[in-house]
Amino acid sequence: MKITDIRFGMLRVPLKTPFKTALRTVDTVEDIVVTIHTDTGHVGYGEAPATAPITGDTHGSIVEAIRKFISPRLIGQEIANLNRITGLIQGAIEKNSSAKAAVEIAVYDLFGQLYGAPLYKMLGGGDPVITTDLTISVDYIEKMVADSIAAVDRGFESLKIKVGKDIGVDIERVKAIYAAVEGRALLRLDANQGWTAKQAVYALQTLEDAGVRLELVEQPVKAQDLEGLKYVTDRVHTPIMADESVFGPVEVIDLIRMRAADIINIKLMKTGGLSKAIQIADIAAMYGVECMIGCMIETSISVAAAVHLAVAKSNVITKVDLDGPSLCAFNPVDGGVIFNESEITVTDAPGLGIREIRGLETLAAA
Ligand SMILES: C[C@H](N)C(=O)N[C@H](CCC(=O)O)C(=O)O
Numbered sequence: 168m169k170i171t172d173i174r175f176g177m178l179r180v181p182l183k184t185p186f187k188t189a190l191r192t193v194d195t196v197e198d199i200v201v202t203i204h205t206d207t208g209h210v211g212y213g214e215a216p217a218t219a220p221i222t223g224d225t226h227g228s229i230v231e232a233i234r235k236f237i238s239p240r241l242i243g244q245e246i247a248n249l250n251r252i253t254g255l256i257q258g259a260i261e262k263n264s265s266a267k268a269a270v271e272i273a274v275y276d277l278f279g280q281l282y283g284a285p286l287y288k289m290l291g292g293g294d295p296v297i298t299t300d301l302t303i304s305v306d307y308i309e310k311m312v313a314d315s316i317a318a319v320d321r322g323f324e325s326l327k328i329k330v331g332k333d334i335g336v337d338i339e340r341v342k343a344i345y346a347a348v349e350g351r352a353l354l355r356l357d358a359n360q361g362w363t364a365k366q367a368v369y370a371l372q373t374l375e376d377a378g379v380r381l382e383l384v385e386q387p388v389k390a391q392d393l394e395g396l397k398y399v400t401d402r403v404h405t406p407i408m409a410d411e412s413v414f415g416p417v418e419v420i421d422l423i424r425m426r427a428a429d430i431i432n433i434k435l436m437k438t439g440g441l442s443k444a445i446q447i448a449d450i451a452a453m454y455g456v457e458c459m460i461g462c463m464i465e466t467s468i469s470v471a472a473a474v475h476l477a478v479a480k481s482n483v484i485t486k487v488d489l490d491g492p493s494l495c496a497f498n499p500v501d502g503g504v505i506f507n508e509s510e511i512t513v514t515d516a517p518g519l520g521i522r523e524i525r526g527l528e529t530l531a532a533a
């Protein structure tokens with residue numbers, strides 16, 4: 168099975184409600200879809216969102232990185248040589264992690280198709296059902312409480328509460344939501360870099376003193392502020408998770424050695440796809456550090472790859488934030504992973520199992 172062509176499409180899917188964080192507000196998924204075609208007629212699917220405030224990637228940069236740097240190296244490559252191909256992708260250009268992720272996901276999809284096995288089995292196998300949280304966008308307090316109750320009524324047992332806008336209001340937001348859903352759902356906070364280290368310690372100690380039990384707090388401080396992250400981790404009981412602070416395996420080793428965070432959020436769009444995400448999970452397992460698998464504003468194309476990885480690495484990826492498809496107004500994918508509210512199920516269809524993507528706008532070939 169040899170790669171003959173790499174093509175692009177633009178996929179637009181409205182969100183059920185606007186997604187609001189300390190960094191940005193989004194109301195529609197607008198992602199680049201990559202299809203890799205082979206001499207056997209098989210097609211592999213990948214997807215990349217343009218999450219510029221986090222990865223620096225834009226639609227233009229994703230297309231350009233693939234068209235000019237990645238695609239020329241891959242045409243003619245044999246899918247069976249997976250490690251050679253992932254090396255070519257990772258070495259084609261610096262950074263551009265979302266472009267690399269989209270291409271790697273499509274290659275891994277084809278790798279599973281080549282051997283007639285679902286991706287999670289190619290990655291080591293596991294229990295095919297996992298459970299995700301649901302994100303509650305940052306908003307005024309009454310709306311966040313109502314959204315949280317609605318999510319719990321839909322069966323979500325873990326909520327990821329977006330904060331990081333105003334420290335005083337954030338404390339009140341979390342207290343109000345905790346009082347409304349206590350005993351029915353675990354709460355995770357994600358400040359998306361919105362606090363200073365001192366503010367984070369103040370907020371978390373205040374919540375701890377008030378009896379608010381949080382499962383974890385994600386990225387309280389600026390991505391580059393590793394000392395600030397460690398300052399917070401050292402001073403609160405609540406587990407602290409690094410998200411925007413860590414993209415690849417080298418950063419993860421530094422972070423673990425510093426003991427700057429307790430948990431690591433792996434996202435394929437930060438790691439550049441599955442190969443380095445696997446490395447991170449293996450490093451974390453060696454050090455006994457837990458991981459979450461997360462996503463950006465993505466549909467069930469690229470999130471499917473993250474699900475297969477989570478299933479295969481459930482020994483270390485113990486927390487799941489793969490709610491991108493649940494935030495979408497509809498699922499544009501025929502086949503693939505089954506997203507049913509909090510429950511996510513992988514099937515035994517080869518690769519990612521995607522048969523077709525509806526509503527894909529064609530862009531020029533790579
Ligand atoms: C969608 C997911 N639950 C999430 O919250 N991801 C954000 C970043 C998403 C974005 O801004 O596109 C995160 O974990 O920071």
Ligand SMILES: [Mg+2]
Pocket residue numbers: 357359385386410411432
């Ligand atoms: Mg985050």
